Amino acid sequence: MALDTQAIVDQLKDATILELNDLVKAIEEEFGVTAAAPVAAAGAGAAAADAEPTEVNVELTEVGQEKVKVIKAVREITELGLKDAKGLVDKAPSIIKEAVAPEDAEAIKAKLEEVGATVTFK
Template sequence: MALDNEAIISQLKEASILELNDLVKAIEEEFGVSAAAPVAAAAAGAGDAAAEKDSYTVELTEAGQEKVKVIKAVREITGLGLKDAKGLVDAAPSAIKEDITEDEANKIKAQLEEVGATITLK
């Protein structure tokens, strides 16, 4: 039985990440193998479905126990005044910074988590 490689590749390119994940699980179960390393390569080669995100939003989900420290950190990150920074923290979930790089988003996330905040990157 000959496989139609082009048709299979075309279908993989059009599949969502969730569909690819389900496919990998089904193959692993059917053949008793593990595709741990190839999964990342397959997802990366899946075309537009695995395209990297180029802008991020840092969202404060919860201020946590150290609200004053979170407000100070938000002021430092955003350059807002005390009243505006407090308003952002009180309004959680709220966007702290939008349309930034992944590195900058991760840096801000770490800075806010260090003072007890819960952060989501979008």
């Protein structure tokens, strides 16, 4: 069976973040693989561990009591629509932003904690 690569790429362009996340999870489960980046060589890994991270992922770990306010904050941070932002909040713990500079991650964390959410960096 031949794949129509361009048709797949076109479908992915129109997908929401939640749909893409579900796709990745389904592929990981179906084929027993992971989409995580491979680990660097031991020497390079040790040097990187000593340095400050240049990018972090911001994870919403707990929503707290003000779910509506958290959804609004997530919409503002991610520029997602209401349905997608609500989906991320409902699936907590979930990654809100990937590959963010540490300073920007702190600002995102402050904004979400202001409305009662709990945030961690990965």
